[in-house]
Structures are given as structure tokens and as C-alpha cells.
Amino acid sequence: MTIHWDEAGQSCAAKWHSENGIGSHKKIQIGDDTLTADIAYRMACEGTAILYRGDFQNARQLLQALVRRVDKPSKKSKRVDRIEKDKTKSSLDTFNLHRLSQSQRARILGMLLIQVNADHTISLRRAPDVAQACLEAYGDQNESYVISLRELLGVISAHEWRKKGVPILARDDEEIRIHPHYGVFSPIRGEYIELVLKAPLPSALKENSTAFDIGVGTGVLSIVLAMREIKKIIGTDQDDRAIACAQENIDRLNLDNQIEIQKRHLFPEGNAALVVCNPPWLPARPSSSLEHAVYDPDSQMLKGFLSQLKDHLLPKGEGWLILSDLAEHLGLRTREELLAWIETAGLKVIARLDTKPQHQKVFDKTDALYKARSQETTSLWRLAISGNTH
Known part of the structure; x- marks a missing residue:
């Protein structure tokens, strides 16, 4: 142009x-x-x-x-x-x-x-x-x-x-930082990282220590899973900037033997004991390429993840969906719709871990969306295949 x-x-x-x-x-x-x-x-x-x-x-x-x-x-x-x-x-x-x-x-x-x-x-x-x-x-x-x-x-x-990096966790008295690239969503909202750090790992990992990270972004969740001693992690993304960013962060931390990045739409081939996904939280049309990490038109990525998850889980495996309920408070999606998508996909909720966001806008009463933001909860939904015992 x-x-x-x-x-x-x-x-x-x-x-x-x-x-x-x-x-x-x-x-x-x-x-x-x-x-x-x-x-x-x-x-x-x-x-x-x-x-x-x-x-x-x-x-x-x-x-x-x-x-x-x-x-x-x-x-x-x-x-x-x-x-x-x-x-x-x-x-x-x-x-x-x-x-x-x-x-x-x-x-x-x-x-x-x-x-x-x-x-x-x-x-x-x-x-x-x-x-x-x-x-x-x-x-x-x-x-x-x-x-x-x-x-x-x-x-x-x-x-x-990118130079300074965003601190996400400490390992052996060393601060682990993620260095986001331009156009790749920065992990500045640490509450969802805490959920992934604290959630109990599925028993299936004992037999097959594998995990998928769908929509890898900066690589932050793959790195957190590696810190939790999962031996093989495959992160996927469609965006070239995200793939380059994730690979650089993984290389910087010398985790390339543990984490593999693939350019794919949603899932890689095969099955894993744990599949993690943190999709865009708001089902609305992004106005620019920079907003794709926040806006997911018609919840396409969310529904795609849920509908295919069953086919990529090992027996007794779990899918971890990390999702804010801000869309519900804004009238963009209902809890009933989310639960119906989970059920239709042949999945069941075995537990949910909740936390409250602590970012600045939650407390800014002059923000136009303050009412919804002040009620927001971020959740890690632990999902399993319906009929499987845990």
C-alpha cells in the first residue's frame, strides 16, 4: 500500500x-x-x-x-x-x-x-x-x-x-523473565500464570510426561510447564511473530530439549497427558492485527479447542482451559453457553481454580468498563473426557 x-x-x-x-x-x-x-x-x-x-x-x-x-x-x-x-x-x-x-x-x-x-x-x-x-x-x-x-x-x-523482559517466576533463586516481541501479547497479567503453577498435575503425566500448549504466544505457559518438570511440551501457534518470540524465550532459558514449537492451527499430531490453552477472552472482532490475542470472533478458537480436545487427550489426561469471565459480565457470552460447549465436546469439568485479577483497570472507577472489570474472575477449568475416571 x-x-x-x-x-x-x-x-x-x-x-x-x-x-x-x-x-x-x-x-x-x-x-x-x-x-x-x-x-x-x-x-x-x-x-x-x-x-x-x-x-x-x-x-x-x-x-x-x-x-x-x-x-x-x-x-x-x-x-x-x-x-x-x-x-x-x-x-x-x-x-x-x-x-x-x-x-x-x-x-x-x-x-x-x-x-x-x-x-x-x-x-x-x-x-x-x-x-x-x-x-x-x-x-x-x-x-x-x-x-x-x-x-x-x-x-x-x-x-x-523486549529488552527488559517480564518477570514470571523464580527458579533456584533466579528470576525467570519472558521477553515479548512486538505484536505478541505480553504476559503482564500474572494471575493466570499462578493458576498454572498451582493446579494439581494429572495422573496421566506419571506414565507419559507430555503436554501441548495451544496458542503458545510468548511461550510463557510452555516454560511454566517445563518448570513443573514435564519432560516433553509441544507449543503451537499460527502467528510467525509468536513462533519467533516463543522460540527465542525457550532458547534463552536453554529449554529447547524440553519444548518444541510448531506452526499449526490449534493441535499438533498425537495425544498428550495435559493440554493447556489460554485463548483470547472476548468474542468480538479485532480491529487490528495487534488485537488478535484479546478478541476471538464468535469464540472460534475457544470452540475449536473444546471440540477437538477429546481427540488429543491420553486416558486420564486433562485439558486446562484458562479463561476470564469478563465476556460474561459484558454480555458477550453466557456461562450456560460455555458449559454447553464443554458438554457437547464430550468433556466434563472435574475442577475449577479461580483467582481475581489485580491489574490497574480493575480498580479504576473512571474506566468505562469498570463495573464488568470489578466483577471479573480468571479461571483454570480442569477438563477431562466424559466417562473417564480420575
């Missing part, structure tokens, strides 16, 4: 890149340090993108000014009042309005653009060295490309997380 604009009396073009699913802009104007925030905000609201040619740090300040203007109607005091007034709305209405609001916000803030050279450098004054961060996110490029400044800042942030 190519983006076109006029500059200094000449027609210009460059490759357009957007991980957020935004198409190439049709109306583009050049902006520099003389551009005021009010004018920039009006242009963005009217659908005109701004290709910035001034000082990079000034561009960041301009973006922050746009954020303040976008969020101005939603100051905490006003937002709390609005939430009080909106109590008559259903949870589903609230969720849909929130998604619409977030989409509109992202559209406006995505109007401030930066051109990046083919070698991932930026030809603006006081521009940071983003070459490694962009290389990690976008790979090698053979031509200049244009992205939104907001996306670029996300790429930089992802690079810092």
Missing part, C-alpha cells in the same frame, strides 16, 4: 504501514514546528493527516496535546457523572460504545505521521535511534515508509519491554 502527498511543489510517495488496520490516508498536509495543536486537532477531526517535518520531540509534544484534546470531554469528574447516568445501559451497550469511542480516538491520534527511511532511521531533528526497534517490528525494508507517530511510539515501547 502506498501513500501520496504533495511537498514543495512535487508529488511524493512512500510505502504506507499500519499494524492498526488503518488504510492509507487520502488527504495529507505537511506540518512542522509552527503548527498549533488546535489547528492540528481540527485537521485530524476533519480527516486530514499531518506528515511532520519539524523537530521530533516537538512532534511528540503535539501528539500529547492531541491526546489532551481528544480526552477533554472525558475528564474524570465528567466521566464518573456520565457513568452514573449510564447505569441504565446494558453491559453490552456500554462495551460497544466503549469500542466505538476507542476506535474514534485511535483514528484521530493516528493522523500525525512520521516518515522512516529504508534503514529504519528518521531524518528529523532530535529523532531517537529507533533502527533496532523498527527492525524488530517490521523486518528489513527496501524503501522508505510512513507510519503514525502513535504506532512508532508503541514500537519503541515494545522494544523496551
Whole structure:
């Protein structure tokens, strides 16, 4: 996809890149340090993108000014009042309005653009060295490309997380860290990791110490299972970024003899004593490639996992489904539907371990989804084949 604009009396073009699913802009104007925030905000609201040619740090300040203007109607005091007034709305209405609001916000803030050279450098004054961060996110490029400044800042942030890593557990007085890649969901919500650490292992592992990790992502759950001394683990994923991320984390911890990564849709061939899956928690359509770890349209991955699990479990084996009930509180799925899918798949629930999330949004009363988030429970469902004894 190519983006076109006029500059200094000449027609210009460059490759357009957007991980957020935004198409190439049709109306583009050049902006520099003389551009005021009010004018920039009006242009963005009217659908005109701004290709910035001034000082990079000034561009960041301009973006922050746009954020303040976008969020101005939603100051905490006003937002709390609005939430009080909106109590008559259903949870589903609230969720849909929130998604619409977030989409509109992202559209406006995505109007401030930066051109990046083919070698991932930026030809603006006081521009940071983003070459490694962009290389990690976008790979090698053979031509200049244009992205939104907001996306670029996300790429930089992802690079810092990748360098620093996310602590998940301790082993022999050593802190185990996962290093998430750009576009791969980071395991910052540690409550589900605790559930996998504490759940009693199925007896079938004594005879056949094998496990599958469906939708491996960063590799975090495969690594946790390896720490629990399961001898052979196969993690699967369809996403190339996830596969590369998981493999790097496994190699870093010298677990490649214990964990194998395969590019597959859901299950690998064969059967295992334990099959673990942490699917996206919300059955809604993702608005970008970056949201696939959160949104699962029509619960496709969840239903696919449940419907095929029976065919991939060893006798006395277990499937561990790690799932938040946030979708239930938002009116996107009912508990009855989930239980019906489990029963239809020829499975039974032998136990469920619950925990309460501790992330920041759970306690933020100004968050539009606070009511649902404050009631959220994350569960590890221990599933077995119906009729099998445990």
C-alpha cells in the first residue's frame, strides 16, 4: 500500500504501514514546528493527516496535546457523572460504545505521521535511534515508509519491554523473565500464570510426561510447564511473530530439549497427558492485527479447542482451559453457553481454580468498563473426557 502527498511543489510517495488496520490516508498536509495543536486537532477531526517535518520531540509534544484534546470531554469528574447516568445501559451497550469511542480516538491520534527511511532511521531533528526497534517490528525494508507517530511510539515501547523482559517466576533463586516481541501479547497479567503453577498435575503425566500448549504466544505457559518438570511440551501457534518470540524465550532459558514449537492451527499430531490453552477472552472482532490475542470472533478458537480436545487427550489426561469471565459480565457470552460447549465436546469439568485479577483497570472507577472489570474472575477449568475416571 502506498501513500501520496504533495511537498514543495512535487508529488511524493512512500510505502504506507499500519499494524492498526488503518488504510492509507487520502488527504495529507505537511506540518512542522509552527503548527498549533488546535489547528492540528481540527485537521485530524476533519480527516486530514499531518506528515511532520519539524523537530521530533516537538512532534511528540503535539501528539500529547492531541491526546489532551481528544480526552477533554472525558475528564474524570465528567466521566464518573456520565457513568452514573449510564447505569441504565446494558453491559453490552456500554462495551460497544466503549469500542466505538476507542476506535474514534485511535483514528484521530493516528493522523500525525512520521516518515522512516529504508534503514529504519528518521531524518528529523532530535529523532531517537529507533533502527533496532523498527527492525524488530517490521523486518528489513527496501524503501522508505510512513507510519503514525502513535504506532512508532508503541514500537519503541515494545522494544523496551523486549529488552527488559517480564518477570514470571523464580527458579533456584533466579528470576525467570519472558521477553515479548512486538505484536505478541505480553504476559503482564500474572494471575493466570499462578493458576498454572498451582493446579494439581494429572495422573496421566506419571506414565507419559507430555503436554501441548495451544496458542503458545510468548511461550510463557510452555516454560511454566517445563518448570513443573514435564519432560516433553509441544507449543503451537499460527502467528510467525509468536513462533519467533516463543522460540527465542525457550532458547534463552536453554529449554529447547524440553519444548518444541510448531506452526499449526490449534493441535499438533498425537495425544498428550495435559493440554493447556489460554485463548483470547472476548468474542468480538479485532480491529487490528495487534488485537488478535484479546478478541476471538464468535469464540472460534475457544470452540475449536473444546471440540477437538477429546481427540488429543491420553486416558486420564486433562485439558486446562484458562479463561476470564469478563465476556460474561459484558454480555458477550453466557456461562450456560460455555458449559454447553464443554458438554457437547464430550468433556466434563472435574475442577475449577479461580483467582481475581489485580491489574490497574480493575480498580479504576473512571474506566468505562469498570463495573464488568470489578466483577471479573480468571479461571483454570480442569477438563477431562466424559466417562473417564480420575
